[in-house]
Amino acid sequence: MITRRIFTNSALTLAALSCSTSAFGQSLGATQDLRVALGFDDMASVDPHTSVTSINVPIVRTVYEALLAYPPGFLGASEVIPALAENWESSADKKTWIFHLRRGVQWHAGFGEFTSADAKFSIERVAGTTFASPFRQTLENVEAVHADDPYTLRVVLRDVDPLFALRMVNFQAGFIVCKKAIESGVDIRTQPIGTGPFQFDSYKAREKLVLKRNDAYWGGKPTLTSITWYFMPDDASRELALRTGEVHAIDLQARQDIVNRVRAQRLVVDIPKSGTPYWLFFNVRKKPFDDIRVRRALAHATDRDELVSFLGKDIADAEYSAIPDGYLGHIDQIEKYPFDIAKAKALLAEAGHPDGFAVNIAMSNAPTYLPYMQVIQAQWKKVGVALSFRVVDHPTYHRLIREDLNAIVMYQATRYPKTAQIYLEQFYAKDAAVGKKTTITNFSNYGDAMPGVDDLIEKARASTDSAVQLKLWEEAQQRIARDAVALPLFNQNAVIARSPLLDLQTQPGNMSFYMFSTKARILAG
Known part of the structure; x- marks a missing residue:
C-alpha cells in the first residue's frame, strides 16, 4: 500500500x-532595492x-x-x-x-x-x-x-x-x-x-552581501529587485540606520526597553512567537563539571526569573526541559532545580568546593548572548563561582565551541521539524558530541563521556507508534534533567523591526530575522 x-x-x-x-491599492516605491542590517560581524x-x-x-x-x-x-x-x-x-x-x-x-x-x-x-x-x-x-x-x-x-x-x-x-x-x-x-x-527567488550578486567580507532578483524564478518574479544584507553588529548603529531610512529592516536585541523605544519612533516592531530556547551546556569532559553535584549546584544558583525580567515579560518565559515548550513531546514533569542559593552552596561544599571555583570560557560578543551571560555571571558570583570571559566575535565563538574548548556553552537554537526527536538527536545523542566527525551540537558530550539517552533516541526513531514515541521522549527528558548536563534557561521570542514602508505581504513568521517572499515590497513614502 x-x-x-x-x-x-x-x-x-x-x-x-x-x-x-x-492598505489595498497603496502605491509602490520608485525603487525596490531592500536593505537589511544584521547584528553580526559577517555571514561566515x-x-x-x-x-x-x-x-x-x-x-x-x-x-x-x-x-x-x-x-x-x-x-x-x-x-x-x-x-x-x-x-x-x-x-x-x-x-x-x-x-x-x-x-x-x-x-x-x-x-x-x-x-x-x-x-x-x-x-x-x-x-x-x-x-x-x-x-x-x-x-x-x-x-x-x-x-x-x-x-x-x-x-x-x-x-x-x-x-x-x-x-x-x-x-x-x-x-x-x-x-x-x-x-x-x-x-x-x-x-x-541555488534555485530560489534571489541569486548571488556580490559579497564584501564584514560589510555586505548583495542578492539580485531571479527573474526566471519558477514561483514568479519577485517584486523586490535586490536585497542587500549589511553586517552591523552594533545595536545602536542598526537602530539609527533604521530610524534614518538607511535600511528597511533590522534585528533588535530582545529587551522590553528597546522595544518600547523603537515603537515610540513610529517604526514597526514585530515580536514573532518564535520560542527560541536558551541553555547552558556543561561539558562533562572538563572538571569540575564531570561532578553532578557541581552541575546541580549551578542549576540552583541560576535565577530564571531575573533573566526573564531582564529581557521583559512579553519577550521571554522560563524554560526547564531539554525539549522546548511548543515542540511535540515537551513535558514539564521533570526535576527543575529551583533557585536556591543555600542549596547551591551546600552542593558545592559537598563536591569539594566550599569557596567556589574559577572558570574562564570563550563568549560571543553577540547582543543575543553576551548580556545574558553577564547576568548569570553575577548570579554565580553569589555562590563563589568566578566566571570570566574571553569575548570573541560570533563566528569565532561557534568555531571554538565546536572544538570542545569551552567548559560551559551558552547556546540558543530553533530546530525543525519541531519535535523532540530532532532536539535529542542534535543536542544529546552520542554521535552528535563535539570533536567527532559527526559533530552537531552536543556540547556536553553527553552519551559519549558518560551514559546518555541514545537507547531512547534510537527506539523513538524506529517506532511508528506515536504514543510509544511520546513515552520515550518523556523518559529522555527526565533522564537529561536528572543528569543535569544541560541547564534550560528561557524561551525568547524574536524581536525584529522594520520601516512602515516595508510591506512583507506575509506574517513575519517565527524566526529571529525577517524572511522575504516574492510578494514583499517597498511602498511609496
Missing part, C-alpha cells in the same frame, strides 16, 4: 497563505549544508530551496507544502519515499535545470562521511538514494521514519545544492548557487 501526499496547485496554496500588511559560510549560525538562515532560505517547504511565515512541526517536489509518497512501512520533482526549475548563474541528480547529490553529501556536514545525523537513516529518472527521486531508509518528509524541508539538511556548480569548483561558502 502506498500513502500519497499530492498538491497540484502549489501557486494557489501559497497565495492562500499570504497576508497583506498594507552560506553553504547550506555547513551553515550553523543564525545569521545565515534568512540568506540561505532566500537563495536555496528544498524538496518541501514550510508555508510562508510559518515553521511548524508538521505543516509542509510542495517546493522543488510537486508531490510525494511513502510506502506503508515508511522506509521508501518517492518525490516527484518540479520540471523546468533553473539553477542560478546558468548552471542548467534542477533534476533528481542534484537532489541525490545533496542528500548523499549530507548523509555521507567524507563531507562531514554538521547535519549528517538528520539523514543518517538514509540507506540509498536513487534518481529513477530526471524528475523522480527515490529514498530508501534503513529503519522506518514516519517523519522523514519533515527532514526534506527548507532547513539545514533539507536544502538542495547544485551538483554541477560544486563539481566545477564554485565556492558556495561565499558564492551561493
Whole structure:
C-alpha cells in the first residue's frame, strides 16, 4: 500500500497563505532595492549544508530551496507544502519515499535545470562521511538514494521514519545544492548557487552581501529587485540606520526597553512567537563539571526569573526541559532545580568546593548572548563561582565551541521539524558530541563521556507508534534533567523591526530575522 501526499496547485496554496500588511491599492516605491542590517560581524559560510549560525538562515532560505517547504511565515512541526517536489509518497512501512520533482526549475548563474541528480547529490553529501556536514545525523537513516529518472527521486531508509518528509524541508539538511556548480569548483561558502527567488550578486567580507532578483524564478518574479544584507553588529548603529531610512529592516536585541523605544519612533516592531530556547551546556569532559553535584549546584544558583525580567515579560518565559515548550513531546514533569542559593552552596561544599571555583570560557560578543551571560555571571558570583570571559566575535565563538574548548556553552537554537526527536538527536545523542566527525551540537558530550539517552533516541526513531514515541521522549527528558548536563534557561521570542514602508505581504513568521517572499515590497513614502 502506498500513502500519497499530492498538491497540484502549489501557486494557489501559497497565495492562500499570504497576508497583506498594507492598505489595498497603496502605491509602490520608485525603487525596490531592500536593505537589511544584521547584528553580526559577517555571514561566515552560506553553504547550506555547513551553515550553523543564525545569521545565515534568512540568506540561505532566500537563495536555496528544498524538496518541501514550510508555508510562508510559518515553521511548524508538521505543516509542509510542495517546493522543488510537486508531490510525494511513502510506502506503508515508511522506509521508501518517492518525490516527484518540479520540471523546468533553473539553477542560478546558468548552471542548467534542477533534476533528481542534484537532489541525490545533496542528500548523499549530507548523509555521507567524507563531507562531514554538521547535519549528517538528520539523514543518517538514509540507506540509498536513487534518481529513477530526471524528475523522480527515490529514498530508501534503513529503519522506518514516519517523519522523514519533515527532514526534506527548507532547513539545514533539507536544502538542495547544485551538483554541477560544486563539481566545477564554485565556492558556495561565499558564492551561493541555488534555485530560489534571489541569486548571488556580490559579497564584501564584514560589510555586505548583495542578492539580485531571479527573474526566471519558477514561483514568479519577485517584486523586490535586490536585497542587500549589511553586517552591523552594533545595536545602536542598526537602530539609527533604521530610524534614518538607511535600511528597511533590522534585528533588535530582545529587551522590553528597546522595544518600547523603537515603537515610540513610529517604526514597526514585530515580536514573532518564535520560542527560541536558551541553555547552558556543561561539558562533562572538563572538571569540575564531570561532578553532578557541581552541575546541580549551578542549576540552583541560576535565577530564571531575573533573566526573564531582564529581557521583559512579553519577550521571554522560563524554560526547564531539554525539549522546548511548543515542540511535540515537551513535558514539564521533570526535576527543575529551583533557585536556591543555600542549596547551591551546600552542593558545592559537598563536591569539594566550599569557596567556589574559577572558570574562564570563550563568549560571543553577540547582543543575543553576551548580556545574558553577564547576568548569570553575577548570579554565580553569589555562590563563589568566578566566571570570566574571553569575548570573541560570533563566528569565532561557534568555531571554538565546536572544538570542545569551552567548559560551559551558552547556546540558543530553533530546530525543525519541531519535535523532540530532532532536539535529542542534535543536542544529546552520542554521535552528535563535539570533536567527532559527526559533530552537531552536543556540547556536553553527553552519551559519549558518560551514559546518555541514545537507547531512547534510537527506539523513538524506529517506532511508528506515536504514543510509544511520546513515552520515550518523556523518559529522555527526565533522564537529561536528572543528569543535569544541560541547564534550560528561557524561551525568547524574536524581536525584529522594520520601516512602515516595508510591506512583507506575509506574517513575519517565527524566526529571529525577517524572511522575504516574492510578494514583499517597498511602498511609496
